Structures are given as C-alpha cells and as structure tokens.
Amino acid sequence: MRLKAENVFKPGAYPEYTYVSRNYENTGISYELRLKQALRTAGCLTSLIGPSKMGKTILCEKVIGFDNIVEISGADFNSNTDFWAIVAAKVGLPYKGELTTEREVNEGNSKETDSKSEKYVLAKDTVIQYYKEHDKVLVIDDFHYASKEMQTKMAQQLKDAIRRELKVVVVSLPHRADDAIRQNADLSGRLSLINIEAWEKKDLKEIALKGFKQLDIKITDEVAEQLAVECLTSPQLMQYICLSICTLLEDKNEHIVNFDMLEMAYKFTTVNFNYYDVVNVMSKGPNPRGKKRNLYKTLDGKELDLYGLIVESLAKNPPIMELDFDTVYDRIINLIPKTEGKPDRNSVKSHLNNLQTILKEKEEIYKAIEWKDGKVYVLDPLFLFYLRWGRMNG
Numbered sequence: 001m002r003l004k005a006e007n008v009f010k011p012g013a014y015p016e017y018t019y020v021s022r023n024y025e026n027t028g029i030s031y032e033l034r035l036k037q038a039l040r041t042a043g044c045l046t047s048l049i050g051p052s053k054m055g056k057t058i059l060c061e062k063v064i065g066f067d068n069i070v071e072i073s074g075a076d077f078n079s080n081t082d083f084w085a086i087v088a089a090k091v092g093l094p095y096k097g098e099l100t101t102e103r104e105v106n107e108g109n110s111k112e113t114d115s116k117s118e119k120y121v122l123a124k125d126t127v128i129q130y131y132k133e134h135d136k137v138l139v140i141d142d143f144h145y146a147s148k149e150m151q152t153k154m155a156q157q158l159k160d161a162i163r164r165e166l167k168v169v170v171v172s173l174p175h176r177a178d179d180a181i182r183q184n185a186d187l188s189g190r191l192s193l194i195n196i197e198a199w200e201k202k203d204l205k206e207i208a209l210k211g212f213k214q215l216d217i218k219i220t221d222e223v224a225e226q227l228a229v230e231c232l233t234s235p236q237l238m239q240y241i242c243l244s245i246c247t248l249l250e251d252k253n254e255h256i257v258n259f260d261m262l263e264m265a266y267k268f269t270t271v272n273f274n275y276y277d278v279v280n281v282m283s284k285g286p287n288p289r290g291k292k293r294n295l296y297k298t299l300d301g302k303e304l305d306l307y308g309l310i311v312e313s314l315a316k317n318p319p320i321m322e323l324d325f326d327t328v329y330d331r332i333i334n335l336i337p338k339t340e341g342k343p344d345r346n347s348v349k350s351h352l353n354n355l356q357t358i359l360k361e362k363e364e365i366y367k368a369i370e371w372k373d374g375k376v377y378v379l380d381p382l383f384l385f386y387l388r389w390g391r392m393n394g
C-alpha cells in the first residue's frame with residue numbers, strides 16, 4: 001500500500017519513516033548509541049538537555065521503544081504529589097489504596113458479612129522492582145515544568161532510586177534547566193550528561209530526501225538544500241514544510257518539488273503558527289508615552305520607527321539565528337534609501353536594549369529573540385520563519 005504524506009512527515013509526533021540519526025558532538029557515534037550507552041550504565045541518571053523541538057522526546061522514544069518507555073511530564077508534579085504514586089500509576093500499579101476483604105460470619109442462624117477495609121501502601125521497592133523486571137525506563141520529560149520544590153524532592157528520590165538501578169532519563173530545556181539534577185552535589189558522579197544540539201543542514205536535508213523518496217516524489221539536492229536553509233535548525237519545521245509541499249502537490253496531481261513552489265509552500269506552512277502578537281509587540285516597542293518617534297521611509301514604501309526596522313532586519317536573507325550587531329545594523333541601513341537620514345549605531349543599540357527589557361517580562365512565547373553580549377539570538381526558529389513568510393505583505 002502506498003504511504004500517505006501525513007504518515008511520512010510528522011511535525012508533531014514520532015516520525016517513523018523520516019527519522020534521521022545524527023552524530024553526537026562529532027564523536028563519530030550517534031545520539032542513539034550515546035543514549036543507549038548511558039542507559040546501560042548502572043547506577044547513573046541520564047540528564048538530557050536541549051532547546052525546544054530539537055528531538056529530545058523523539059530520541060528517547062527511538063532508543064527506549066514504545067513498549068519500554070514510561071513517559072511522565074514534569075507538569076504532572078505539583079507540590080502535593082507523591083512521586084512514587086505517579087511513577088507506580090503510570091505502569092498501572094496500585095500504590096496507595098484501600099483493600100476490602102469480606103468474611104462470612106456465622107452467628108447462630110443469621111449469616112452476616114463482615115467487610116474489613118485496610119489501607120495499604122505499596123513500597124517504593126516494589127515499584128522499582130516492577131520497572132526492572134519489565135525493562136521499563138522512566139523518562140521525566142519537561143522536568144522544568146515541575147515546581148522548584150518538587151524538583152528538589154524528585155532529585156532526592158531519584159538519587160536513591162538509581163542506586164537501586166532504576167533507569168531514569170530526565171529531559172529539560174537549557175538555561176532554566178534542571179539545576180536540581182545537574183548542580184546537585186549528591187548526584188555528582190552519578191550523572192550521564194547528554195546535550196542535544198541544534199540541527200545541521202545536512203541532517204535536516206536528509207529528512208526531506210528520505211520522506212519524498214518514500215512517497216515517490218522527486219526532489220533535487222539543490223531544492224532540499226534550500227529547504228534546509230529555510231527551516232533554520234528545526235527538524236520540526238522541516239517536517240511541517242515537507243507536509244505542506246505534499247498537500248500542494250497532491251492538489252495539482254504533481255510529483256516533483258521544484259523551486260517555484262517553495263515560496264507558496266512556506267507561506268502555506270505559516271498558517272500553523274501564530275506569532276502575530278509577538279511581532280506586534282516587538283514592532284511597537286515600549287509605550288512611547290506621547291513622545292514622537294523618528295520614522296524612516298523604507299525602500300519598499302513603508303514608514304517604520306527603529307523597532308519596526310529591527311524586526312524587519314531579522315527577516316532578511318539569509319535567515320540566521322545569531323546576528324552580530326554589525327549585521328543587524330547593516331541590514332537596517334540597507335532597508336532605507338541612500339538619500340534618507342540614517343539612524344546612528346548607539347540609537348539602534350539602545351532600542352535593542354529596550355526591546356530586550358520588554359520581552360524579558362512577557363510570557364514564554366515572546367522570548368523568541370534575545371539581545372545579549374552584542375548579538376541578537378533568535379531563540380525560536382518557528383518565529384523567524386513566521387517573520388519571513390507569515391506576514392501579509394512580508
């Protein structure tokens with residue numbers, strides 16, 4: 001039976017047909033092998049850290065397998081949760097409960113039933129034993145979602161559990177990471193650290209080549225390369241774009257991916273993302289409090305203040321995730337006709353500072369860029385992609 005595009009390209013789930021294995025820190029061994037090795041090291045806890053959507057969960061699923069993986073989210077742990085109760089419940093073990101036994105009592109002629117309730121608590125040892133006997137691996141995903149208090153409690157429990165050879169992987173984001181784990185003195189010497197890095201072009205390209213081949217759709221190396229540039233460092237974005245391409249091709253009953261359709265496919269892909277408010281907040285900057293801002297005419301006929309120009313500059317070609325100040329400044333200058341007045345460097349810097357201040361205080365999704373140490377870092381590839389292709393006349 002022919003495969004369907006939606007089963008081949010899976011932006012939100014395990015990509016069975018387009019799974020790509022990557023080299024671990026240029027060691028010549030794969031991430032899969034590295035994780036396997038870590039899991040085999042008895043008495044050690046595996047700490048997996050990497051930016052959002054870089055394939056942390058998928059890697060665990062690949063290596064551990066769906067029959068053996070027990071996935072728990074950090075979000076499952078608020079301060080009042082009993083760690084072992086959740087760990088037990090995930091594999092269907094009753095942990096705490098009431099047991100009712102019934103006994104028939106004969107007294108004279110009347111039969112009575114005497115039921116007796118007993119509270120019991122399954123020992124944590126039994127839970128660990130169950131995991132070991134059934135080859136289960138506990139994956140605590142998105143550890144950073146658990147409250148600080150709970151993180152510390154979990155670390156204590158885990159320390160004891162790994163000594164009894166329970167296999168555990170703790171997954172979390174960099175920065176607001178799992179300090180409770182990595183900085184925990186009790187755990188030092190008992191950790192296998194694995195850092196998941198951003199994706200390189202050649203690996204991203206592989207996702208497209210692999211998938212289209214299975215769907216009998218032709219794509220040249222150059223087109224695949226172009227896709228890899230556009231999806232920045234995100235395998236998820238690659239899966240999204242390829243799926244959009246398939247939908248567009250099916251609509252026209254075509255089987256070749258050519259350059260001409262890419263722009264349409266990119267725009268079509270952005271409907272999945274909603275960064276409208278984020279772009280809005282960035283382009284507006286802080287409240288001007290009645291003060292008039294300098295406006296600059298741009299080559300494509302817009303009138304923008306410096307905040308608008310900064311946002312515009314990020315969207316330019318080539319798409320990059322790390323822009324030093326000179327690049328940002330040059331891009332801004334190139335947006336403005338030669339005859340117009342130009343913003344000076346210091347003023348651009350102070351606008352970047354202000355932008356950083358407002359974004360820092362907002363919700364997670366607004367932290368799509370960061371201005372730090374003289375560089376603008378795009379933290380969220382999907383955001384940059386949206387900026388390039390998702391706006392009405394962008």
Ligand SMILES: Nc1ncnc2c1ncn2[C@@H]1O[C@H](COP(=O)(O)OP(=O)(O)OP(=O)(O)O)[C@@H](O)[C@H]1O
Pocket residue numbers: 010011012013014015018019020021050051052053054055056057058059142207235236237239
């Ligand atoms: N090895 C891979 N090969 C191909 N595609 C992949 C691979 N790893 C990840 N992807 C794609 O990226 C998507 C996101 O991966 P995943 O959910 O594992 O990221 P994550 O790092 O766990 O993200 P989060 O921090 O948000 O939990 C997957 O659904 C899949 O489409």
Ligand SMILES: [Mg+2]
Pocket residue numbers: 056057058141142
């Ligand atoms: Mg994940």
